[in-house]
Amino acid sequence: MTATIVWRRWVLAASILAVLVVIGLFMFFGLRQRVSRLGQEELKAEQAQREPVQTEISTPTDVKVQAQIYWLSPTAHDTLEPATIELPLSADPAIRAKQLIVALITLVPDPSQRTLPAGAALLQLYILPDGTAIADFSDALATETPSGILSEQLAVNSIVSTLAANVPSIRRLKILIHGQEAETLAGHVDLTGFFTVSTASSAPAGLPVNPANPVQLPPFTPGGPTIINKPSAAPSSGAAPPPAAQSAPKKQ
Amino acid sequence: MLNRLRLAAILFAALAALAASLNFVSVSRAEPGARQSQAPQPAPGTTPKSQWQPFTPAGSQPSPQIVANPSPPLIVIDPAHGGPDPGAHSSSGINESDVVLEYARMMRIALEGKGLLVVLTREGNDDPSFDERSAFANASRRAIFISLHLSTTGTPGTVRAYSLPIPLPSQSISTPILNLPPPVAVPNPHPGLRDWDHAQEPYLDLSRRLAELVQIQLSQSFRGSPDLPTAVAIRQLRTIAAPAIAVEVSSVSVPNRSQLDEMSSPLAQAVAKAVSDFLPVYAGASP
Numbered sequence: 001m002t003a004t005i006v007w008r009r010w011v012l013a014a015s016i017l018a019v020l021v022v023i024g025l026f027m028f029f030g031l032r033q034r035v036s037r038l039g040q041e042e043l044k045a046e047q048a049q050r051e052p053v054q055t056e057i058s059t060p061t062d063v064k065v066q067a068q069i070y071w072l073s074p075t076a077h078d079t080l081e082p083a084t085i086e087l088p089l090s091a092d093p094a095i096r097a098k099q100l101i102v103a104l105i106t107l108v109p110d111p112s113q114r115t116l117p118a119g120a121a122l123l124q125l126y127i128l129p130d131g132t133a134i135a136d137f138s139d140a141l142a143t144e145t146p147s148g149i150l151s152e153q154l155a156v157n158s159i160v161s162t163l164a165a166n167v168p169s170i171r172r173l174k175i176l177i178h179g180q181e182a183e184t185l186a187g188h189v190d191l192t193g194f195f196t197v198s199t200a201s202s203a204p205a206g207l208p209v210n211p212a213n214p215v216q217l218p219p220f221t222p223g224g225p226t227i228i229n230k231p232s233a234a235p236s237s238g239a240a241p242p243p244a245a246q247s248a249p250k251k252q
Numbered sequence: 253m254l255n256r257l258r259l260a261a262i263l264f265a266a267l268a269a270l271a272a273s274l275n276f277v278s279v280s281r282a283e284p285g286a287r288q289s290q291a292p293q294p295a296p297g298t299t300p301k302s303q304w305q306p307f308t309p310a311g312s313q314p315s316p317q318i319v320a321n322p323s324p325p326l327i328v329i330d331p332a333h334g335g336p337d338p339g340a341h342s343s344s345g346i347n348e349s350d351v352v353l354e355y356a357r358m359m360r361i362a363l364e365g366k367g368l369l370v371v372l373t374r375e376g377n378d379d380p381s382f383d384e385r386s387a388f389a390n391a392s393r394r395a396i397f398i399s400l401h402l403s404t405t406g407t408p409g410t411v412r413a414y415s416l417p418i419p420l421p422s423q424s425i426s427t428p429i430l431n432l433p434p435p436v437a438v439p440n441p442h443p444g445l446r447d448w449d450h451a452q453e454p455y456l457d458l459s460r461r462l463a464e465l466v467q468i469q470l471s472q473s474f475r476g477s478p479d480l481p482t483a484v485a486i487r488q489l490r491t492i493a494a495p496a497i498a499v500e501v502s503s504v505s506v507p508n509r510s511q512l513d514e515m516s517s518p519l520a521q522a523v524a525k526a527v528s529d530f531l532p533v534y535a536g537a538s539p
Contacts, residue, residue, distance in 0.1 A: 078406040078410075078502070147340045147348070149484060149486060149498060154405070187333070187339070189484060189487070190485040190490055196419070
């Protein structure tokens with residue numbers, strides 16, 4: 001008799017547990033669907049946000065020209081290579097620079113040659129009277145650029161070299177991420193300063209385009225790097241004197 | 253009544269024992285201080301034993317350059333990333349933070365074998381900030397800083413050395429552009445102190461020279477590596493008040509971790525050889 005009662009209680013408990021498990025499974029799958037639906041909505045919202053930027057920018061002054069765009073070399077993915085494509089470009093330097101960066105992101109001939117992430121968008125670009133271009137990118141530039149010195153260097157160099165080849169009035173470039181100064185691009189390359197785009201004599205970009213064959217560096221001269229300049233960069237009178245590097249053999 | 257008396261006696265005994273044990277603890281805590289005060293002090297005019305001496309592993313002799321130099325630099329090896337930041341990572345489970353820590357440990361052995369004192373910015377899976385890593389070098393009178401990385405891209409099996417770019421004199425940011433008035437120079441409010449954010453500036457030439465020497469060794473050890481180092485604005489190097497370079501191995505995309513592990517020993521030997529070659533240059537350039 002007692003054994004029968006105990007058995008019935010066990011069956012009752014197991015039944016209740018089974019019902020609870022079934023209810024839990026239904027709730028779990030429902031929750032998963034809601035989360036995935038929310039994620040898709042966020043993605044659509046983000047795409048809608050950058051749609052106006054990534055669409056072709058055209059102005060009445062656009063003229064079709066042969067533009068040089070720097071993507072990864074199809075044969076060596078640690079090197080940039082210029083590709084000449086016909087683009088309608090504006091006479092206005094700021095709009096022209098925007099059109100070029102949008103082309104750099106969207107017109108890549110092959111995904112393996114991509115230097116900037118597909119999800120990155122140029123939010124805004126201004127050119128100051130002194131030739132400083134300020135380019136504001138979406139968060140994706142920082143979050144989706146592959147981490148590493150080489151990949152970040154190639155990303156920055158592709159922008160710098162493309163601007164240097166097609167917008168001679170730009171002297172230097174400042175990169176912002178979503179309107180803010182970022183410490184690094186993806187953990188390595190310093191974004192707190194300026195990147196030299198071209199010198200007064202319209203020389204090539206200050207940073208080497210091909211890491212495997214870097215451009216000839218300037219002679220050793222003590223002084224601060226232009227790309228990490230800050231307003232407080234006044235030379236410190238108490239700083240250690242520059243090392244006597246002139247005595248060291250130089251390899252150029 | 254008798255029971256109450258017994259209880260009181262037991263309580264008294266317990267309190268006495270507790271008091272005795274507390275007294276013992278306090279005495280035992282005081283002992284190290286007492287011992288410390290009795291430690292022999294160096295005689296006036298003699299060199300204290302705690303002064304830095306070149307590290308010499310058992311059974312090896314320090315290299316002649318190091319013996320000739322009275323204050324060899326501290327070698328700071330910085331395995332990048334760590335903790336919640338794995339750095340570059342692959343679908344096969346290779347994390348940059350793990351690989352570079354192994355490289356750093358191997359490099360320490362190779363450099364200590366040359367009689368140098370080496371310190372790592374992290375010994376385990378933690379993630380010091382840029383400034384905390386910089387402090388290892390900046391707190392030392394003379395140091396050499398080497399930051400180790402593993403890339404996401406690049407030809408597998410190649411290695412690159414990096415230093416900060418050296419600007420052309422005409423590219424100085426203070427040069428007026430388009431006839432704008434020159435910026436007003438702000439005097440250093442703290443003479444004698446170096447600006448932390450630009451600590452690398454006086455060492456750009458030396459860093460470049462170190463990167464060249466390292467890249468020469470790397471190009472000989474790893475086929476396909478470039479012959480010359482690359483100049484890149486790397487955040488970590490900007491705040492180092494010492495010759496500072498970064499070394500990046502390509503890449504995390506290898507199918508098997510063993511390919512990266514096999515590079516560990518030749519990488520360590522190449523960097524140790526280059527650092528050894530750099531020491532006379534550094535000694536001659538020091539103020």
